[in-house]
Amino acid sequence: MNSISASPLLQFSSISKQFGGLSALSDVSLHIRRGEIYGLIGPNGAGKTTLFNVITGLYQASAGEFQFNGKNYQSCKPHVLARAGIARTFQNIRLFANLSALENVMIGRHVRTKTGVIGALLRNRAARHEERAIAERARELLDYVGITKPHQTLARHLSYGEQRRLEIARALATDPLLLALDEPAAGMNATETESLKTLLQTIRASGITVLLIEHDVKLIMVLCDRVAVLDYGKKIAEGIPDEVRRKPAVIAAYLGGSDD
Amino acid sequence: MTINQKSKPLLAVLAIVLLLLPFFIDALLGRGWVRIADFAMLYIMLALGLNIVVGYAGLLDLGYIAFFAVGAYCYALTGSPHLASAFPLLFPHGIHLSFWVVLPLAALLAGGFGVLLGAPTLRLRGDYLAIVTLGFGEIIRIFLNNLNAPLNLTNGPQGISRIDPVNVAGAPLNATQQILGVTLPSVHLYFYLFLAFTALVVFTSRRLEKSRIGRAWMAIREDEIAASAMGINTRNLKLLAFAMGAMFGGVSGALFAGFQGFVSPESFSLMESVMVLCMVVLGGMGNIAGVILGSVLLALLPEVLRHGVVPLQQALFGKMIIDPESLRMLLFGGALVVMMLYRPAGLLPSRVRRRELDTDEVAETV
Numbered sequence: 001m002n003s004i005s006a007s008p009l010l011q012f013s014s015i016s017k018q019f020g021g022l023s024a025l026s027d028v029s030l031h032i033r034r035g036e037i038y039g040l041i042g043p044n045g046a047g048k049t050t051l052f053n054v055i056t057g058l059y060q061a062s063a064g065e066f067q068f069n070g071k072n073y074q075s076c077k078p079h080v081l082a083r084a085g086i087a088r089t090f091q092n093i094r095l096f097a098n099l100s101a102l103e104n105v106m107i108g109r110h111v112r113t114k115t116g117v118i119g120a121l122l123r124n125r126a127a128r129h130e131e132r133a134i135a136e137r138a139r140e141l142l143d144y145v146g147i148t149k150p151h152q153t154l155a156r157h158l159s160y161g162e163q164r165r166l167e168i169a170r171a172l173a174t175d176p177l178l179l180a181l182d183e184p185a186a187g188m189n190a191t192e193t194e195s196l197k198t199l200l201q202t203i204r205a206s207g208i209t210v211l212l213i214e215h216d217v218k219l220i221m222v223l224c225d226r227v228a229v230l231d232y233g234k235k236i237a238e239g240i241p242d243e244v245r246r247k248p249a250v251i252a253a254y255l256g257g258s259d260d
Numbered sequence: 261m262t263i264n265q266k267s268k269p270l271l272a273v274l275a276i277v278l279l280l281l282p283f284f285i286d287a288l289l290g291r292g293w294v295r296i297a298d299f300a301m302l303y304i305m306l307a308l309g310l311n312i313v314v315g316y317a318g319l320l321d322l323g324y325i326a327f328f329a330v331g332a333y334c335y336a337l338t339g340s341p342h343l344a345s346a347f348p349l350l351f352p353h354g355i356h357l358s359f360w361v362v363l364p365l366a367a368l369l370a371g372g373f374g375v376l377l378g379a380p381t382l383r384l385r386g387d388y389l390a391i392v393t394l395g396f397g398e399i400i401r402i403f404l405n406n407l408n409a410p411l412n413l414t415n416g417p418q419g420i421s422r423i424d425p426v427n428v429a430g431a432p433l434n435a436t437q438q439i440l441g442v443t444l445p446s447v448h449l450y451f452y453l454f455l456a457f458t459a460l461v462v463f464t465s466r467r468l469e470k471s472r473i474g475r476a477w478m479a480i481r482e483d484e485i486a487a488s489a490m491g492i493n494t495r496n497l498k499l500l501a502f503a504m505g506a507m508f509g510g511v512s513g514a515l516f517a518g519f520q521g522f523v524s525p526e527s528f529s530l531m532e533s534v535m536v537l538c539m540v541v542l543g544g545m546g547n548i549a550g551v552i553l554g555s556v557l558l559a560l561l562p563e564v565l566r567h568g569v570v571p572l573q574q575a576l577f578g579k580m581i582i583d584p585e586s587l588r589m590l591l592f593g594g595a596l597v598v599m600m601l602y603r604p605a606g607l608l609p610s611r612v613r614r615r616e617l618d619t620d621e622v623a624e625t626v
Contacts, residue, residue, distance in 0.1 A: 056489055082491030090489075096482035099475075107479045111491025113472055117500070120471030121464060127471075134472070174491050 009034045009178055009209050010055070015064035017050055017233075024050040025233045027064075032178065037200065037210040039224035039241070041217065043253055046230040048213045049091060052182055055211070056088045057081040069177060083111050085177035089167040089184060091213075095155040101166055102151035105138035108173025141169040145199060161192040168199070172208075179203060180211040185219055197223055221245065229253065278455060282448045293563075294447040298519065300559035301454040302512050305461045307539040307555040308548065309508025312465065314537065315546035315610070316474060317501035318481025320390045322533055323377070323397020327370040327506040329404060329528035331513025333414065334366035335359065336523045339424040346412040359426045363514050370510025371503040373400075378502030382495055385484070397533050405525040419524025426453060426518040434521070450519050457515060461508055465548050468504070477501055478546075538592075542599060544606025553607055562588050
């Protein structure tokens with residue numbers, strides 16, 4: 001199950017991101033290896049989500065290099081990165097609320113399919129075939145993440161935990177190499193968190209690399225192969241979870257240290 | 261695949277009813293009402309075009325009538341003697357292209373204008389987008405109004421008249437024709453022409469709605485950031501929505517010019533854009549049947565008032581107290597307020613109907 005190869009899937013070299021005078025990320029370097037679950041932790045406002053938005057193309061880095069799967073992706077639009085193989089979920093769930101669960105996942109297939117206007121109008125053999133494949137894959141993924149409600153249920157009528165799962169299914173529909181999850185366990189109860197953990201392990205076992213931002217340190221510790229800790233936009237620690245949690249800088253960041 | 265087996269007989273009945281409709285209307289209400297039905301179908305086409313932009317892609321467009329104007333003037337200029345009188349040296353006889361040549365050109369030109377409007381507004385949403393599109397609509401109208409000097413391109417506020425009627429198989433539709441022993445007056449002929457185009461527009465809308473493209477539009481409507489994170493190229497798809505919607509507008513504009521034989525800028529005022537938008541919203545944004553219902557209701561309302569209220573008031577009070585035009589606005593405003601309170605999603609909201617992504621799936625999930 002741990003088929004972690006040496007070549008990094010994602011490589012961040014001295015990435016900085018400024019918002020006006022505020023430096024949200026300064027000189028962050030990290031790499032994520034293929035097949036691992038990589039955790040990103042840090043106190044509120046440490047720049048985790050900013051880093052996430054840089055990885056997924058919502059923000060453009062002010063400085064630094066960003067390589068994914070051996071290619072440079074400087075200042076690329078989100079849809080380019082999605083095509084390259086980065087899929088994400090959002091901290092505050094962003095589903096297509098008025099569309100059905102099935103449609104949400106089907107939209108995830110957009111980037112891997114190609115029927116255009118002509119195909120849609122003629123509905124020729126290729127278009128019909130693709131459409132059927134999209135729906136089939138979407139249903140598979142809904143089952144995969146464990147959504148048992150009818151697939152025609154509108155996304156906004158799903159329970160909170162199911163919405164989180166649906167977001168994961170939608171992200172998986174893009175056939176990602178890297179699945180980036182922004183606080184997937186936020187607001188979940190213990191049972192839900194437990195089944196999320198199982199799901200993430202299954203996803204990793206299927207060969208998808210997972211990047212995880214999480215506040216639930218316990219979850220991070222049992223799930224992640226490596227973690228990085230951000231504080232005030234700087235990486236203050238990186239390594240396997242057990243080492244990282246003992247580092248004085250990490251303890252200081254979480255519990256308050258002398259430099260505040 | 262769009263139409264499942266069960267709905268086929270229903271569709272056949274509907275087709276027969278629609279084909280006989282002009283005769284019923286003619287017999288029961290008079291020929292003027294067939295003409296009104298013709299206009300209602302032009303509105304249906306317009307509203308379905310706007311539905312792509314507003315209903316599917318969620319881009320509020322308050323200047324939609326501009327595309328209708330582009331299509332109408334496209335045929336008016338190429339199918340009337342206006343250019344011959346304005347530029348006798350360049351076009352001694354005018355252009356007089358066949359309607360069927362101009363129609364695709366009008367669609368393409370309107371689509372081009374759609375992209376022209378879309379490109380600078382890509383970053384805008386909601387109110388801001390509405391303001392810019394409103395401005396665009398007004399720019400087109402004011403251009404048409406003022407392009408009679410220094411070169412008389414559009415004949416200004418007088419408009420362009422004597423536009424050639426549409427010809428089908430060599431027969432002009434502005435005269436009564438005999439087909440298989442049935443006498444068909446001009447309004448009936450145009451009824452069938454518009455019916456065919458409306459059917460085409462409905463078909464196109466339906467196919468687009470239930471396709472990869474349609475889903476991508478709806479994703480943009482629901483959450484643009486999430487849509488782009490899922491790999492949807494929001495720029496291209498928004499431009500596509502503007503272009504597709506504009507093409508429908510262009511087609512119905514060209515039909516309008518051929519039907520009416522006369523176009524002038526006052527047919528393309530802001531009020532018209534608002535009316536078309538109201539048709540979409542009243543009927544149920546994003547739902548084709550709803551949009552058709554909204555268009556028919558709002559296209560018929562002023563005519564019903566004109567023909568019904570005046571005699572009614574005269575019978576009740578002996579004189580006319582409120583003129584139909586004011587009453588129309590009163591009823592219209594009231595209807596919108598009631599709608600927003602009780603049926604904010606429209607008369608036929610798009611989610612009420614059972615989803616039919618494909619036929620076997622419905623059985624499986626219900």
